Amino acid sequence: MTDPQIAIPSRAPSATSADDTVMPFEVAALDLRGRVVRLGPLVDEILARHAYPQPVAKLLGEALVLTVMLGSALKIDGRFILQTQTDGPVRMLVVDFTTPGKVRACARFDKDRVAAAIEAGTVDGGALLGKGHLAMTIDQGADTSRYQGLVALDGGTLEDAAHEYFLRSEQIPTRVRLAVAEELRAGQGGASHRWRAGGIMLQFLPKAPERARVRDLDPGDAPEGVVPHTLPEDDAWVEGQTLVATVEDVELIDPALSSERLVYRLFHEPGVRVFRGSPLRAECSCSRGSVEAMLKSFSQDDRDHMVEDGKISVTCEFCSANYVFAPGEVDAKPS
Numbered sequence: 001m002t003d004p005q006i007a008i009p010s011r012a013p014s015a016t017s018a019d020d021t022v023m024p025f026e027v028a029a030l031d032l033r034g035r036v037v038r039l040g041p042l043v044d045e046i047l048a049r050h051a052y053p054q055p056v057a058k059l060l061g062e063a064l065v066l067t068v069m070l071g072s073a074l075k076i077d078g079r080f081i082l083q084t085q086t087d088g089p090v091r092m093l094v095v096d097f098t099t100p101g102k103v104r105a106c107a108r109f110d111k112d113r114v115a116a117a118i119e120a121g122t123v124d125g126g127a128l129l130g131k132g133h134l135a136m137t138i139d140q141g142a143d144t145s146r147y148q149g150l151v152a153l154d155g156g157t158l159e160d161a162a163h164e165y166f167l168r169s170e171q172i173p174t175r176v177r178l179a180v181a182e183e184l185r186a187g188q189g190g191a192s193h194r195w196r197a198g199g200i201m202l203q204f205l206p207k208a209p210e211r212a213r214v215r216d217l218d219p220g221d222a223p224e225g226v227v228p229h230t231l232p233e234d235d236a237w238v239e240g241q242t243l244v245a246t247v248e249d250v251e252l253i254d255p256a257l258s259s260e261r262l263v264y265r266l267f268h269e270p271g272v273r274v275f276r277g278s279p280l281r282a283e284c285s286c287s288r289g290s291v292e293a294m295l296k297s298f299s300q301d302d303r304d305h306m307v308e309d310g311k312i313s314v315t316c317e318f319c320s321a322n323y324v325f326a327p328g329e330v331d332a333k334p335s
């Protein structure tokens with residue numbers, strides 16, 4: 001039997017960041033598990049293509065990291081969809097993760113309100129989102145039921161919403177850190193920008209039932225606004241949270257710091273074991289066939305309204321692919 005406190009390296013840790021990967025890890029001595037997400041070309045491709053205002057792009061980048069973190073943990077084949085719907089300048093964020101590693105994302109926002117927020121300097125995630133909810137949906141295909149988890153967004157960030165979700169819905173103490181930034185590179189044609197993003201998730205999953213029971217305590221019917229009485233937190237979880245709180249944004253996106261070195265930096269004392277990471281790529285799942293099926297599901301009246309210059313043109317909101325149909329092509333089949 002191997003000592004869980006000793007990490008057994010199966011290969012030398014990579015010195016530099018392996019971009020567009022998610023790497024699970026375990027700190028057995030503290031009953032902690034987690035994942036590190038590093039996004040390079042993937043996040044740059046998606047955000048550069050949309051060319052949203054900078055704070056909107058940054059917020060969508062955070063949603064991308066969070067989606068990859070959660071979606072890549074699924075044990076099933078299917079799609080994980082993270083979607084916000086709020087009353088702030090950024091009305092909607094949608095990120096799709098299709099197993100094993102396909103990602104796409106888009107945002108809807110109010111141009112004038114975003115411009116006003118930039119002018120006023122109120123561009124943090126919570127201010128841009130405003131109030132509403134964050135929905136997380138697992139879709140395993142046409143003939144299966146969808147599972148949806150909902151959490152309120154109340155002026156807080158996506159990190160706050162993730163903590164709330166895991167505490168309320170999963171009863172798993174969780175810390176999430178998300179970071180997105182533009183990297184400036186000097187080049188021959190002048191400086192160029194590239195988006196980078198990264199994140200770390202840490203969860204406390206004790207095996208001992210008496211420690212598990214602490215986290216299962218129901219806060220009861222405390223009136224709103226009253227902080228429910230909670231037992232003192234487990235020492236291992238306190239230590240885990242303290243360590244993850246020391247992670248700086250730059251460490252999550254630094255191309256010169258690998259995921260392995262980051263978790264080693266944090267957890268070398270209790271010992272950490274890393275697992276094989278999985279690769280991710282930006283790829284849309286739209287197709288002429290799926291757009292055609294969608295158009296056929298509309299009423300004739302709706303389709304008639306879509307005809308312009310004798311054709312129906314549909315542009316994918318995720319990848320900007322354009323599909324053009326002759327009106328007769330998408331008539332619903334006679335039943």
Ligand SMILES: [Zn+2]
Pocket residue numbers: 284285286287316317318319320321
């Ligand atoms: Zn598309």
